[in-house]
Amino acid sequence: MPAPSLNLQPNFHEEGKRYFRAFTPGDDFYEALIETHRDLSDEQSAIVNAKLVLLLSNHIGDLAVLKEAMAIARKDAT
Amino acid sequence: MLSTYQYPRYDYVLPPELSGAAPKRYPVVVVGAGPVGLAAAIDLAQSGVPVVVLDDDNTVSVGSRGVCYAKRTLEVLDRLGLGQACVDKGVSWNVGRTFLQEEEVYHFNLLPQADHQRPGMINLQQYYLEEYEIRRARELPNIDLRFCSKVTSVEPQGDGAVVQVEMPDGSYTLQTDWLIVADGARSSIRRMMNLEIDGKVFQDRFLIADVVMKADFPLERWFWFDPPFHRGQSVLLHRQADHVYRIDFQLGWQADPEEEKKPENVIPRIRAMLGDDRPFELEWVSVYTFQCRRMNDFAHGRVLFVGDAAHQVSPFGARGANSGIQDTDNLCWKLKLVIEGRAPASLLDSYAAERECAADENILNSTRSTDFITPKSKTSLVFRNAVLDLARDHAFARALVNSGRLSVPTILTESALNTPDAETFAGDMVPGAPLDDAPVRANGQDSWLLRQLGGRFAVLVIANAALDAAATDALHQLAQHPLAPEVVLVTAPGVTHTTPWRVLEDSAGRVAERLDARHGTCYLLRPDQHVAARMRHADAKRLLNALARATANPEVEAR
Numbered sequence: 001m002p003a004p005s006l007n008l009q010p011n012f013h014e015e016g017k018r019y020f021r022a023f024t025p026g027d028d029f030y031e032a033l034i035e036t037h038r039d040l041s042d043e044q045s046a047i048v049n050a051k052l053v054l055l056l057s058n059h060i061g062d063l064a065v066l067k068e069a070m071a072i073a074r075k076d077a078t
Numbered sequence: 079m080l081s082t083y084q085y086p087r088y089d090y091v092l093p094p095e096l097s098g099a100a101p102k103r104y105p106v107v108v109v110g111a112g113p114v115g116l117a118a119a120i121d122l123a124q125s126g127v128p129v130v131v132l133d134d135d136n137t138v139s140v141g142s143r144g145v146c147y148a149k150r151t152l153e154v155l156d157r158l159g160l161g162q163a164c165v166d167k168g169v170s171w172n173v174g175r176t177f178l179q180e181e182e183v184y185h186f187n188l189l190p191q192a193d194h195q196r197p198g199m200i201n202l203q204q205y206y207l208e209e210y211e212i213r214r215a216r217e218l219p220n221i222d223l224r225f226c227s228k229v230t231s232v233e234p235q236g237d238g239a240v241v242q243v244e245m246p247d248g249s250y251t252l253q254t255d256w257l258i259v260a261d262g263a264r265s266s267i268r269r270m271m272n273l274e275i276d277g278k279v280f281q282d283r284f285l286i287a288d289v290v291m292k293a294d295f296p297l298e299r300w301f302w303f304d305p306p307f308h309r310g311q312s313v314l315l316h317r318q319a320d321h322v323y324r325i326d327f328q329l330g331w332q333a334d335p336e337e338e339k340k341p342e343n344v345i346p347r348i349r350a351m352l353g354d355d356r357p358f359e360l361e362w363v364s365v366y367t368f369q370c371r372r373m374n375d376f377a378h379g380r381v382l383f384v385g386d387a388a389h390q391v392s393p394f395g396a397r398g399a400n401s402g403i404q405d406t407d408n409l410c411w412k413l414k415l416v417i418e419g420r421a422p423a424s425l426l427d428s429y430a431a432e433r434e435c436a437a438d439e440n441i442l443n444s445t446r447s448t449d450f451i452t453p454k455s456k457t458s459l460v461f462r463n464a465v466l467d468l469a470r471d472h473a474f475a476r477a478l479v480n481s482g483r484l485s486v487p488t489i490l491t492e493s494a495l496n497t498p499d500a501e502t503f504a505g506d507m508v509p510g511a512p513l514d515d516a517p518v519r520a521n522g523q524d525s526w527l528l529r530q531l532g533g534r535f536a537v538l539v540i541a542n543a544a545l546d547a548a549a550t551d552a553l554h555q556l557a558q559h560p561l562a563p564e565v566v567l568v569t570a571p572g573v574t575h576t577t578p579w580r581v582l583e584d585s586a587g588r589v590a591e592r593l594d595a596r597h598g599t600c601y602l603l604r605p606d607q608h609v610a611a612r613m614r615h616a617d618a619k620r621l622l623n624a625l626a627r628a629t630a631n632p633e634v635e636a637r
Contacts, residue, residue: 010477020489020506026477027446030465034449037457045457076467 006068082290082320082361083205088136088212090225095243095250104130105417107241107254109229109267111135113144113204114385114402115260116211119221120158121410125533127417128220130252132243134228138212141362142203142288145318146396148485149189150512152196153607154407157532159217160210161196167210168202169317174299176481180306183469184479193588194515195526199299199396199484201318203288207399232257232270238380256413257381260402265387271378277371277441280392281331282452285338285365289323289348291358301481303451303466307350312451312481322361325351326393328452335365368392370441370448376405377430384409389437391444394451394482401440404487405433411533411605415629420561425630428495436488443483450480487512490608497602497611497624504594513607516588518568520580527589528607530582535563535625536603539616540584540595541577542570549598552618553579561625563602568595604628 012025019025036052037045057066095101106122108115111133119129147155147164155161176184188198215221230249231242239257243250259267268275300315302308311328318324327347329338337343344363352358372389376382385402409429415421453459468475490496490510497509507514516527531538537556539545545553553565557579565579568589575581584590593601593612602611602624611624623633 008472008474010474020511021483021486023477023480023483026474027443027480027483030450030461030478030480031446033461034458037455040455040457042456045455049457072468072472 004062004065006065006072082322083203085137085140085205086209086212088223088225090136090227090245092247093222093224093227093243093245093250095252096245096248101251101253103238103253103255104128105254106130106256106258106413107132107239107252108258108260109133109241110260110262110385110387111208111212111223111225112139112260112262112385113207113211113399114406115258116208116215117154117158117403118258118260118384118406118410119223120160120211120214120218121406122414123215123218123221124158125410125414126220127414128222130222130224130254131215132224132227132229132241134226136225138208139204141364142205142318142322142324144204144207144396144399145201145316145324146400146485147200147202147207148396148400149194149196149198150487151400151403151485152200153512153515153528154403156196156529157407157607158211158214160214163210164202164207165196165200167206167319168200169297169319170197170200171297171299171317172198173296174301174481174484176479177300177302177305178466178469179302179304181470183466184476184481188484193517193586195517195529196515201316201324203318203320203322204399206319229261229267232267232381234271234379234381236379255380255417258409258413259381259383259387260385260406261387263386263390265383267381268373268383268387271381273373273378275371275373275388275390277369277390278445279369280367280448280452281454282448283329283331283333283335283338283365283367284393285327285329285333285344285347286363287325287327287344287348287360288318288362289325289358290321290361291323291352291356292321293323293352293356295323299482303481305351308347313351314481329365333365338365339363366393368448370445372434372437372441375430376433376437377426382409382413382426382429384433388433389441391440392448393444394447395440395444395484396482397440397444397485400485401433401436404436405429407606408433415561421629421631428493428630432488432490432493432495435490435492439488440485447480447482451482495604495610495628495630497620497627499612500620501614503612505592507593507601507609507612509609509611511609513601513603513609514592516584516592517586518589519571519583519585524585525582527582530580531566531603532605532607534605535561535610535628537563537565537600537616537621538593538603539565539567539600540569540590540593540597541567541575542573542597544575545598545616549600549616552616552621555618556616556621556625559622559625561629563625602628 314326316324384405610628
């Protein structure tokens with residue numbers, strides 16, 4: 001079995017939901033993400049984002065995948 | 079400013095009410111001769127229902143306004159007899175490109191599938207659409223177009239409405255069984271009836287400039303985030319008919335609309351975008367804000383709201399006029415059946431339910447686009463910019479770039495008119511979906527599936543060989559139903575039938591493919607070309623019950 005690598009293809013979906021338009025699952029996610037920050041101050045949002053990264057990182061677990069994501073996220077930042 | 083368009087002036091004629099004739103009661107009055115009201119009037123009149131149309135003006139839309147007409151709208155306009163005129167005059171396109179600064183980050187194709195008659199979208203100034211609609215309406219003897227006729231009061235009654243109309247020559251009262259309200263976003267009838275419309279207002283302003291120029295931009299929609307010529311904001315470019323380009327500049331909430339409209343302020347913005355040497359002329363300028371909102375109920379007894387009067391969306395996605403015309407496509411066949419006593423008035427509840435659901439989908443999508451284009455918080459802006467950055471290299475992020483999710487028809491999966499599948503089908507042609515187009519041959523001539531259907535119920539049967547006796551009997555029973563659904567056979571090329579029914583040849587094999595159909599499969603289609611039911615073998619009881627359900631009639635027993 002090849003080592004799992006970071007999935008960079010569209011991958012959003014929801015159990016039991018049928019999509020007729022390709023853009024819908026990604027838009028569902030994006031709205032939920034922005035909604036998570038509704039009415040928060042910038043400082044509160046930064047904490048929420050940090051917690052989100054930690055939660056999702058633990059869910060993924062595989063450090064090879066996480067390091068790949070970290071490298072892409074950091075690219076062009078400096 | 080230059081004008082590429084000569085506005086027609088329509089003469090008004092004195093209505094019988096002001097010429098001494100006895101007061102008359104009308105079956106249907108439509109208020110508003112915009113693209114949506116006229117579509118309703120044409121649809122009803124060409125199916126045999128006489129219509130009076132009242133409009134307070136005597137010309138078409140002033141300014142280009144709604145410029146994008148989507149594939150499904152064109153298919154409806156085809157049924158109304160004016161799709162071809164719009165396509166011939168308009169600019170057809172399928173591809174939209176989104177740029178971050180100077181670099182393309184994402185593009186979409188509205189019609190990735192081959193073998194559809196109509197393009198994903200055309201751009202056409204709204205005044206042309208209205209002009210063609212008025213021309214078509216005037217061909218129909220049972221449309222009474224009344225210009226310069228302002229509605230000053232509406233009194234709903236159990237069996238209709240009483241409407242007070244003011245004309246330059248005087249006022250009169252009109253009684254109607256049904257009132258269709260298509261008087262636009264600032265609907266005065268909605269206000270007269272004290273009906274609420276709720277939603278949210280977006281705190282941003284956009285400048286629209288219609289610019290006449292010779293240019294070689296491809297026939298595509300171009301959208302920029304943060305372009306070098308308009309830092310920190312977005313810009314949208316569309317080509318319309320007559321070498322007119324529509325440019326939308328995001329201005330921000332602080333902008334002063336009156337100042338921004340002045341040519342001395344508009345011209346430098348365009349100059350910066352085009353470069354210095356290209357000659358152009360301004361044709362029309364406007365500054366707009368927008369809101370996403372809808373009425374709670376589109377149907378109030380015998381007063382039926384359609385288009386912007388019932389629901390409004392942000393312009394990103396062209397979901398305004400398109401959804402309005404689809405409202406009328408949904409409403410008119412139902413109203414006709416109710417007027418003729420062939421369906422109970424409760425059929426109109428499904429108009430409200432189906433189109434309220436469509437409005438919610440349109441509001442959801444256009445709100446999401448607006449939130450992406452004009453982020454409301456610093457965090458939202460950071461996420462938006464991160465998506466755009468990642469979109470350069472990564473497919474998942476490109477899918478999140480939202481510069482407008484362009485108008486596509488709503489798939490009415492939750493409609494009470496649908497008969498659920500009892501067998502398995504692949505693909506998207508589920509009950510509630512508008513039928514996909516496909517090439518066919520009819521009477522030896524090349525044609526399109528959707529051009530061959532619509533305006534009445536139909537049962538489409540795939541018949542690649544002779545149908546068996548049970549299926550033939552079921553179809554005969556259906557054809558004899560008082561609602562007179564038409565039986566249409568679809569055959570593989572080269573198959574011949576001896577049959578009383580119309581035969582379409584599936585010339586490219588797309589009908590069978592798109593409908594996941596095999597020999598014997600049949601689809602019951604509504605007059606608006608939406609799928610009502612489908613089955614693998616024509617069964618009289620199932621078809622008759624599906625027809626009853628699709629018209630809100632009681633279910634029946636087959637003989």
